[in-house]
Amino acid sequence: MSALRHPVLRAATRIPPSYVVFIVLLGALWVLKPAMMNPNILGTFARQVVPLGIVVLGQLLVISSRSIDLSAGGVILLVNYLISSGLLGGIDPLAVIGICLLIGLAVGSVNGFLVGKRRASAVIVTLAVSIVLIGLVEYLANGKPPGDVPAFFRNLYNARPAGVPAPLIFWVGLAIAMSLVLSRSVFGRFVASIGSNPVSAHFSGVPVERTVVAAHIIAGFMSALAGLVQTASIAVGSVRFGPELVMNSIAATILGGVIFGRGAGVWGPFVGVLCFALLFVVMTSLGIQEPGKLVVQGCIILLAAVFYGVRTKVN
Amino acid sequence: MSAKIAGTRIAGVVSARDSRHGLWFLPLLVGLIGGVALAATAADFATTQNLLNLAAQAAPLLLVSIGQMLVVLVRGLDLSVGSVISLSTAILSIDAPATVTIPAVFVMALAVGLVNGVAVTRFHVHPIIATLSVTGIAQGITMLVRPVAGGTIPPIVTVLVNGEFLGIYMPLIWVVVAILAGWKLIHGSRFGLHLFAIGGGDTADTFGIASRRNILLAYVACSTFAALAGMFLAGRIASGDPNIGTQYAVDSITAVALGGTQLAGGIGSLQGTVIGTLLLSMLANGMNLLNVSSFVQTAIKGLILLAVIAIQPRKTIGL
Numbered sequence: 348m349s350a351l352r353h354p355v356l357r358a359a360t361r362i363p364p365s366y367v368v369f370i371v372l373l374g375a376l377w378v379l380k381p382a383m384m385n386p387n388i389l390g391t392f393a394r395q396v397v398p399l400g401i402v403v404l405g406q407l408l409v410i411s412s413r414s415i416d417l418s419a420g421g422v423i424l425l426v427n428y429l430i431s432s433g434l435l436g437g438i439d440p441l442a443v444i445g446i447c448l449l450i451g452l453a454v455g456s457v458n459g460f461l462v463g464k465r466r467a468s469a470v471i472v473t474l475a476v477s478i479v480l481i482g483l484v485e486y487l488a489n490g491k492p493p494g495d496v497p498a499f500f501r502n503l504y505n506a507r508p509a510g511v512p513a514p515l516i517f518w519v520g521l522a523i524a525m526s527l528v529l530s531r532s533v534f535g536r537f538v539a540s541i542g543s544n545p546v547s548a549h550f551s552g553v554p555v556e557r558t559v560v561a562a563h564i565i566a567g568f569m570s571a572l573a574g575l576v577q578t579a580s581i582a583v584g585s586v587r588f589g590p591e592l593v594m595n596s597i598a599a600t601i602l603g604g605v606i607f608g609r610g611a612g613v614w615g616p617f618v619g620v621l622c623f624a625l626l627f628v629v630m631t632s633l634g635i636q637e638p639g640k641l642v643v644q645g646c647i648i649l650l651a652a653v654f655y656g657v658r659t660k661v662n
Numbered sequence: 663m664s665a666k667i668a669g670t671r672i673a674g675v676v677s678a679r680d681s682r683h684g685l686w687f688l689p690l691l692v693g694l695i696g697g698v699a700l701a702a703t704a705a706d707f708a709t710t711q712n713l714l715n716l717a718a719q720a721a722p723l724l725l726v727s728i729g730q731m732l733v734v735l736v737r738g739l740d741l742s743v744g745s746v747i748s749l750s751t752a753i754l755s756i757d758a759p760a761t762v763t764i765p766a767v768f769v770m771a772l773a774v775g776l777v778n779g780v781a782v783t784r785f786h787v788h789p790i791i792a793t794l795s796v797t798g799i800a801q802g803i804t805m806l807v808r809p810v811a812g813g814t815i816p817p818i819v820t821v822l823v824n825g826e827f828l829g830i831y832m833p834l835i836w837v838v839v840a841i842l843a844g845w846k847l848i849h850g851s852r853f854g855l856h857l858f859a860i861g862g863g864d865t866a867d868t869f870g871i872a873s874r875r876n877i878l879l880a881y882v883a884c885s886t887f888a889a890l891a892g893m894f895l896a897g898r899i900a901s902g903d904p905n906i907g908t909q910y911a912v913d914s915i916t917a918v919a920l921g922g923t924q925l926a927g928g929i930g931s932l933q934g935t936v937i938g939t940l941l942l943s944m945l946a947n948g949m950n951l952l953n954v955s956s957f958v959q960t961a962i963k964g965l966i967l968l969a970v971i972a973i974q975p976r977k978t979i980g981l
Contacts, residue, residue: 414979415790466979467971468925470739470790474912475967482961489955545979559979594794601791638805645798649777652787652795 363604363615364651365622372625380632390512392624397514398423398577400620402596404525405569407605407616409469410597411529411542412562414462418473419570420593421480422454426574428484431496440499448571454480455567459560477593496578504579514576521572526613538562595623598648606655622647682858684922686934689970693941700948707951718833718898720943721840722747722891723913724936727921728844729887730914731935732880735848735857736873737927738782738789740881743888743914745800746774747907750892752804755813755902763816764893771889774800775882782881783874797911804904811903815896823897836894841936848932853879861927916967917942926978941966 377384402419409416426447428434438446454476461472506513529535537558540548549555602622603615626647630640701708726743733740750767774796781792825832848854857880859866860873867873888910895906919925920941921934942963949959 461968461972463979465972466977468919470925471915471919471967471971474915475964475971478912478964479961479968482957482959482964485957486955486961489957555979597790597794601788606788606791638802638809641798641802641805643802645795645800645802648798649781649787649792649795652791653781653785655787 363602363612363618364654365599365602365604365615365619368602368622368647368651369618369625372622372629376625376629376632379629383628383632389624389628390515392628393621394512394514395580395627396620396624397518398573398580399592399595399599399623400518400617401521401569401573401576402592403599403603403616403620404521404613405566406596407600407603407613408525408529408538408562409566410600410605412538412559413542413545414469414559414562415597416458416473416563416566416570417470417593418454418458418477418480418567419573419596421477421484422451422567422570423574423577423592424484425450425480426571427578428488430500430575430578432488440497443497444575447575448568451567451569451571451574452564453567454570455564456560458567459563462563463556463560496581500575500579504576514580517576521569522613522617529613534558534561598644599623601655602648602651604655606652682862682929683931684924684929684934686922686931686937688973689920689922689934689937689941692966692970693937693944696941696944696948700944700951704948704951707948712947712951714831714834716943716947717831717837719947720939721833721836722894722898723910723917723943724837724939725840725887725891725894726910726914727917727935727939728840728847728932729884731844731918731921731923731930731932732847732857732887733789733884734915734918734923734925735861735927735930736877736880737861737925738877738880739793739915739925740778740884740888741790741793741911742774742778742796742800743884743891744907744909744911745797745804746771746885746888747892747895747910748904749800749804749807749907750889751815751896751899751902751906752808752813752904753902754815754819754893754896755808757813760816760818764819767889767893768886771885772882775885776878778885779878779881783877801904808902808904811901811905813902815900815902819893819897820900823894833894840890841932844932844935847883858928861929863928913942916963920967920970 383389402423405419406416429447429450430443458469458473458476461467462469504514508516529538537548537553540551540553541555541558545555599619599622600616602619603617604612605616623644626644627640630643635643706712726747730740730743749770753767753770754763756763777796778789778793781787781796782789823832823836827835848857853876856866856871856873856876859869859871860876888907891910892907896902899906917938918930918935919938921931921936921938923930923934945963945966946959949962954962
């Protein structure tokens with residue numbers, strides 16, 4: 348490890364792994380399929396990961412404050428069901444959006460209350476909440492194929508102001524907002540201090556419980572937003588969202604250099620999500636099938652985490 | 663006088679305060695009430711045949727949960743057990759002699775456990791991340807080996823799982839052996855004692871306990887238990903299935919948590935895990951008899967987990 352004592356190398360290891368992976372993937376794509384290096388094509392692929400990107404914005408906040416949120420899958424499923432089932436058929440689309448966001452806030456509050464106030468394990472609580480929501484939606488849907496999504500959502504999703512896909516603009520805007528919250532607001536500093544040491548944060552007067560609860564509520568809200576975008580993107584209802592989205596959101600956050608209670612950057616995880624988009628493009632253009640994708644993805648996450656783990660030890 | 667002492671002891675067990683065994687008494691109570699209620703409402707519940715079915719349904723989950731508990735005791739979590747189960751059934755269903763496939767399953771489990779353990783202990787990767795990425799890798803390999811369910815399982819495995827030995831139903835023997843092995847590992851060995859010590863605080867190293875080696879062994883043991891569960895399931899369905907294990911990661915964590923084992927480490931008991939497993943299996947079995955849809959079952963499972971978790975005392979906030 349003595350090689351890592353060199354200042355230049357040490358600075359290099361402080362870059363989030365996602366930046367390195369992103370550049371490597373971009374290079375690979377450039378060498379293997381130069382035809383794919385087209386802003387239009389890449390924009391379309393980036394649009395597909397917007398739901399994941401929005402979930403990650405909430406996830407990074409929760410992970411920074413030493414918790415975790417596994418309930419995003421359940422929230423997205425519920426939002427999707429509410430919009431596509433026609434249950435809220437006669438209501439103004441804006442009101443539907445409002446109801447969905449309220450549901451996200453409510454689920455986040457339940458998570459936050461149980462994790463922050465009752466001090467239950469975040470893994471178990473959010474997992475259980477997700478299980479309850481999934482069971483509920485599947486029971487309501489009762490095996491019937493869900494209906495279509497109102498045209499309002501599809502039009503919004505397919506809009507391209509100034510040639511840039513609307514969901515991308517929305518995602519980048521949210522990311523900028525989140526990064527301002529983390530770097531400029533008192534709440535952001537509370538999150539960072541809980542991340543570095545909850546005990547000393549408590550003794551310095553940081554309201555640890557309240558901050559964890561707030562982080563979970565924001566994460567629930569982000570899941571609902573992701574659900575709206577996801578629903579608009581597939582344009583039909585679906586009772587099957589794999590747990591992949593939740594697991595990928597954790598993976599992207601870790602790739603972005605945020606690890607339980609360390610670092611609270613937005614752009615590392617942001618690039619981490621883009622890595623997933625790019626990984627998909629590279630492997631699809633190489634003709635790698637689903638099993639190979641899983642293996643490569645697992646290897647990349649593990650290597651990034653090993654890299655990060657070694658680095659924390661050296662520091 | 664002695665009645666008073668007995669009274670405080672019982673109160674201690676009920677509230678689980680200062681206990682290393684966690685809150686296993688409450689799930690036991692819930693289980694007993696549930697069992698009696700099921701026996702009263704579902705006519706077929708308390709029949710010998712159904713109870714034997716229950717044992718066969720509970721056996722794989724019990725095996726996985728015992729392994730999961732070893733890892734949870736040292737503040738870990740193993741999400742890769744599901745993919746290890748699927749991969750075990752896939753390997754067993756390869757068209758090769760049993761003398762090759764059965765050792766191959768255990769070599770695979772050893773490899774998965776080592777990767778998890780080394781990543782966690784040597785490279786300081788968070789257990790969730792390490793086992794999650796290993797899940798992806800193992801699941802990918804599973805889908806390469808066996809893209810769709812099928813194949814045949816060596817007869818020796820099917821006989822070991824479905825037959826009878828000395829007139830005793832085989833799954834019942836698996837359950838008893840699993841409990842005995844778990845008891846020996848967790849409450850009857852130096853290894854188990856060290857796991858409690860490592861999970862209980864950061865001072866285990868100071869007392870000369872090789873925490874890295876023991877954590878590594880816990881992960882290897884967990885994968886091995888998962889591989890055994892995979893063998894059992896392969897024998898039951900007599901074929902390989904790339905998705906059979908998917909549910910077991912969540913279910914085993916649920917069972918362990920239901921039994922009062924704390925995810926913060928150092929607190930838990932085998933009796934709790936056994937009770938948690940039986941509670942989950944009984945729930946599934948009973949609600950199937952009562953024709954409750956599987957979706958409602960999922961929701962009820964989540965609600966029970968939330969309820970039991972919300973009343974457990976804990977100091978730390980977060981994971």
